[in-house]
Amino acid sequence: MGVKNILILGGGMIVYDQILPSLYHLQRIGAIGQISICARHTTPLKTLHDSPIIKEAFPNQSFVPFPSLNTPEEEYYPELYKDAIKSLPPRQCVFIALPDHLHYPAIMEALNHEQHVICVKPLVQTYKQLVEIEKISKEKKLFVGVEYHKRFDIRSLLARKHYRDGLFGEFVIGEAKMIEPYYYRHSNFQNWFTYDISDPFTYVGCHYVDLVSFITGLKPVAVSVIGIKKPYSNGNIGYMWSHGRVTYENGGILSVINGLGYPDMGGGSNQQGLEMYFESKNSTSILRHDDQFRGVSYSIKEELTEPRKKFYTINTDYFRLVPWNGPGLKPVGYGYTSIEELVKCVNKIDTIEDEQEQLEELENIDKQGIIATPKNAYYNELINECARLSIQENGKTYFVDYKSKNILKK
Template identity: 45%
Template sequence: MVQQPSATPVLLIGAGMIAHDQVLPALLQMRREGAIGEVSVCSRRARSTRALDNAPAIRRAFPDTWFRSVVASDVDADSPSPELYKEALSELPPRSVVVVAVPDQLHSEIVLTALRADQHVCCVKPLVLTTAESHLIESEARSRGLLVGVEYHKRFDPRSLMARDRYRDGRFGEFKLGTARLMEKWHYRESNFQEWFCASATDSFVYIGCHYVDLVHFITGLDPRAVSVYGLLDTLPNGMQGYLWTDARVIWENGACLSVQNSLSFPDGAPGPNTQGMTLYCTGTGRGAMIDHSDQYRGISYSFGARAPGPGATQYAEPSPDYFQYQDLGGPGLVPTGYGVRSVQRIVSEALRLEHESSSLADRQQILDGIDAQGMLATAANSRFNVAVCEAARESILDGGRLVDVPQ
């Protein structure tokens, strides 16, 4: 498709793992299709932006379109420029789109700064860590008629949508007990996580458990009421202490209980990039019902001739065809596909629709109300329950796993 010179530009703030694995390819595909204008990327250190600029997988997929790196010219690649994103924001026309993919504890400040610069925002999960911050974000966005979409990509996995549809059709009865797990690979400890995964700021439950809290709400419509999180402190290679192992219990408004285990402990030699899944036991129509998702093993197993290079790569592998894959559809380059791509693109597309279908602040607020009420796309307002769980979870984990009410 021919590029539209006037198409809306998008700024990606953060150039780490999620930017490389999911967000940037999703944006570059939109750019390739002419749906958005220039994509620019800025991060705290020029080194990470340059690493994206040289990433072999993204280079191979996008020989025909690329992004603009925003780097400070007067500092070396490893010097931090934590305010550089403000310069990048000042160059962006109002009512463009900003994608925030920085560590959890920085979301609040960067999302608010982007909103005050009159930008729509797509933010990776969890949006923020306190309900007070989420209220601030909601009111800033609403007063300006701006979208804040939270990137909970599991919502766009067809199995989540199937379960939601069937649950809401009454076919599972009522959810009562559930278990979920998401363990990332051990080598995550050696990554940039060492810069931010400290015990006082976040933990494995807040980092990845929030996906399954979101899914239970997304499927059942239930709201969480209390949480307790037991965490084990462990030492990252740089000596920093983090809650690298967590066991959480989430109690829901109907008394149902979801147990969630999370960690950075899946062995590097084990197949697949992680292990994850969810089982929900329900009442059915009186004889029980169940939803059981293997979110890691999706029916593919490969035994390669040799172990691939890279941390966590294995000779025997169980790749997921569903989250993110590059596909050769005849070129140019490769097309990123999967629910990770759909999720980012849906949020950005909703921001573009908001602009195209409105001519006043009142129009935009009406569209935003519709998005909030529909509940397909997570927003500051309709996903506040999960920020509240994160807030209560932090209090609980720092107090030995005490049951803490989720702020309403």
């Protein structure tokens, strides 16, 4: 079937920072075909098109914009993504990077038009929606993968192996943290990251809830989340901070703090890390990932990017554009690897002609559990759904009955 054309839905921060540069590189090495991007209006598309760093990294590469770049910026087209999907031949790929509450209708539209799907996390906001997606994707032998990039950090992959090799014992208690920058509060976030739609726990805490399951194989069964609301500059109200306590099926506990509040002048791009304790018969053990200080810091004479500061602790792990033996710059880091692996899955399915064998390949991906799919990572939807209920009830504990897949309140 050859390489796939990819349509990205959404043109915001994650597309700028990770998705478009990764896809441009994959295009440059012949792994994918045409790239198109659909946003609600042209402003984010122009930012992507005119970005000096993207131009430097990928000279002479471009994308097909929906709406076209000469459309007035004040004209909004919230339904245009449907036409963009229709413009694709069957069995290409739609990469969804829309605000959380728009993932479900966009995924269904893509699947109904015979498209493979890659989606940023969280896949959808309810377990019921996930079941529907899983069913239709398997019926049509279409791949659906969720972009949980922390899984592709080498440290996560090693921890998964070592936990499963029995090096640690059994997970008993842990602490995770991801505090995103304060300046997010001035971004497009204020238009959708409001208390009725999302919160820091389901937005970034979910990475660590997923990661503990990815490492240990344990499913989260209960959660209690409390949040702190603050106004954005446009007057909308959002949860800016959250604390969640997640219980896993063996009784292990994870405490997760999250926020949009890492100081703009702080050296890092955010603050994050995970610490896990384990019990064995006559000993305990510990895994600690300090994801803040990676051994490189800069004190420089000219600021790199907004927000302007002169001291940085450099994150060399998630995503960087670096010189390579080729044109422009090349993406490196687990943010790139994650997208490369997802695209490989999409490409692989259609190298298989027989439908039964396609299904077997999709089931292999599910079973392997490295790539998050609706089938193998459904616990994230269940626990996020519980978390959203919990935060709105000021920390009431919700738990999942895995037999019935029902959500129950304690």
